[in-house]
Amino acid sequence: MSNEKWFEALLFQLFFVSLAVNYTYSTREHLYVRACAGLRRYKYIRNMIQKIEKLLSEIEAFQPATAADVEAFRIKILGKKGELGNLMEEFKSVPAEQKRELGQRLNHLKTVATERINTLKEELMNAQAMNASKIDDMTRPGSNEQVGSRHPISIVKNEIVGIFARLGYTVADGPEIEDDWHVFSALNFPPEHPARDMQDTFFIEQNPDVVLRTHTSSIQVRTMERQKPPIRVICPGRVFRNEAISYRAHCIFHQIEGLYIDRNVSFADMKQSLLYFAKELFGEQAQIRMRPSYFPFTEPSAEVDVSCSICGGKGCGVCKGTGWLEIMGCGMVDPNVLKSNNIDPNEYSGFAFGMGIERIAMLKYGVGDLRLYFENDVRFLNQFESAL
Numbered sequence: 001m002s003n004e005k006w007f008e009a010l011l012f013q014l015f016f017v018s019l020a021v022n023y024t025y026s027t028r029e030h031l032y033v034r035a036c037a038g039l040r041r042y043k044y045i046r047n048m049i050q051k052i053e054k055l056l057s058e059i060e061a062f063q064p065a066t067a068a069d070v071e072a073f074r075i076k077i078l079g080k081k082g083e084l085g086n087l088m089e090e091f092k093s094v095p096a097e098q099k100r101e102l103g104q105r106l107n108h109l110k111t112v113a114t115e116r117i118n119t120l121k122e123e124l125m126n127a128q129a130m131n132a133s134k135i136d137d138m139t140r141p142g143s144n145e146q147v148g149s150r151h152p153i154s155i156v157k158n159e160i161v162g163i164f165a166r167l168g169y170t171v172a173d174g175p176e177i178e179d180d181w182h183v184f185s186a187l188n189f190p191p192e193h194p195a196r197d198m199q200d201t202f203f204i205e206q207n208p209d210v211v212l213r214t215h216t217s218s219i220q221v222r223t224m225e226r227q228k229p230p231i232r233v234i235c236p237g238r239v240f241r242n243e244a245i246s247y248r249a250h251c252i253f254h255q256i257e258g259l260y261i262d263r264n265v266s267f268a269d270m271k272q273s274l275l276y277f278a279k280e281l282f283g284e285q286a287q288i289r290m291r292p293s294y295f296p297f298t299e300p301s302a303e304v305d306v307s308c309s310i311c312g313g314k315g316c317g318v319c320k321g322t323g324w325l326e327i328m329g330c331g332m333v334d335p336n337v338l339k340s341n342n343i344d345p346n347e348y349s350g351f352a353f354g355m356g357i358e359r360i361a362m363l364k365y366g367v368g369d370l371r372l373y374f375e376n377d378v379r380f381l382n383q384f385e386s387a388l
Contacts, residue, residue: 045098048090052105055083059116070120077113084110149385153254153373156361157236160256163280164234167273169258172233174219176240180209182218187297188336202240212240215354217297220259224341229348230262236357247317247369254357259333261343261350267300267332270351274330278306282364289324298331298352309363317368325363328355 059077064070077083087106094102150158161171174182184196194200195214202212219235236256243249260269271290278286286309290302305324307313315321330353335345358370365384367373372380 045094045102048087048094048102049105051083051087052109055109056112059113062116062120064120064124067121067124070117070124074117078110078117084113147385149381151373151381152361152365152367152384153357155384156364157254157256157357159281160277160355160357160360161234161236163277164258166280167232167276169232169234169260172219172223172235173237174213174216174222174235176213176238177204178211178213178218180211182221183211183213183215186221186337186340187217188334188340189296193296200242202242213237214241215239216255216257217352217354220257220352221341223259224261224338224343229343229350231350232260232262234258245371247371250358250370250374252374253370255354256357257352257354259350259352261333261338261348263348265332265349265351267351270330270332270353273351274304274328274353281360282306282309290330293329293331295329295331297334297337298329299334301329301331304328304330304353304355306363309366325359327359327363328353330354 055077062073064073075082079085084106087109091099091102091106165171184193189195196209201214204210204212216235216237216239219237220233223231223233223235234256235258237254238252239255240252243251245251260273275288278288285307287307289305291305293301293303295301303326306327308316308319308323308325311319311323313323315323319325330351333350333352338345338348338350358373361367361373362370
């Protein structure tokens with residue numbers, strides 16, 4: 001006879017004995033109710049014990065095939081809504097005198113489940129490591145792993161950033177899709193300027209104008225809007241212009257622009273900074289020359305040429321036979337630009353410059369065709385492995 005059947009038989013025997021004894025009806029009824037409650041508690045606790053024992057057997061017999069099986073089993077047993085969690089909820093209804101025994105059983109269940117799962121995980125990891133280390137044929141040649149390299153544009157950009165970082169510049173960033181204010185209006189571009197024409201700029205929307213930025217000067221504007229002088233930043237990024245693709249030009253290219261605003265900043269400061277940059281990047285033999293030029297956002301303005309390292313100054317197709325290669329525009333920030341960005345031009349002055357990274361890389365590595373940077377020819381890119 002099971003324990004439950006035995007307990008029920010005892011209950012009814014006690015009830016009939018109470019009939020023979022001179023108990024009142026209410027006393028007999030009270031005894032019967034208490035006995036029934038005791039039976040229910042007994043069944044409830046017995047059911048919990050059976051669930052615990054069943055889970056212990058299931059944990060012991062579990063044999064996973066993969067790590068995913070172990071994780072699924074862990075969630076089933078130990079998860080927030082798992083079997084152990086359900087038993088802990090039932091445990092709240094256990095009478096105080098039974099909590100000690102059942103609490104010990106539940107703790108034992110949790111310990112066994114945790115240890116078993118950790119053991120299975122470790123066994124699977126060891127098995128995978130052993131399989132990975134097995135070599136079917138010890139005489140078979142090893143695999144030829146291909147070592148990649150950074151793109152030359154990334155190499156040169158990082159080098160330029162490092163040079164100006166030594167001069168105290170920090171890197172600023174901004175969106176490639178811009179509005180008219182940040183690309184043109186805040187930089188003193190007049191309404192009739194050719195850059196506002198669709199022949200030179202990629203327009204996404206009009207009225208209001210939304211364009212792909214034609215220069216990273218828009219980042220300079222955003223920097224002046226959120227930061228007061230002194231300002232010393234460089235702004236690397238990708239820009240877009242509606243140009244015919246050739247060995248010297250492309251509709252997509254990369255720029256780095258710089259901006260320095262403080263009290264008493266002069267043209268001489270700018271020239272010395274750019275000379276330092278050229279010698280750091282191209283070597284002590286590098287020479288620069290500055291030619292008067294015009295930009296809407298600087299006054300005075302200049303073009304900066306660096307001696308052509310491809311032909312050694314003798315003249316070639318890249319430098320158009322001059323021995324010099326234009327790499328940069330620069331100038332003192334126009335007072336109107338400072339006013340547009342709420343900076344007092346009577347108190348502050350500054351200079352700005354901008355260069356194409358592709359042109360710098362052409363000079364540095366002797367690349368004769370700008371289109372090579374965009375063709376992803378592995379034979380070309382593999383030449384820069386040593387530049388890492």
